[in-house]
Amino acid sequence: MLIGEMSDVNGSFDVLIDDAREKYEREVAEMLFEVEV
Secondary structure, X not given: OEEOOOOEEOXXXXXXXXXXXXXXXXXXXXXXXOOOO
């Protein structure tokens, strides 16, 4: 964890995985489960 004057950065593996999951979850789901609307 980096602690700064204006913000903190948590670069732990768990946080990085959570960020990737949130960013790509919908895209991966669309590839796995092709849904036609």
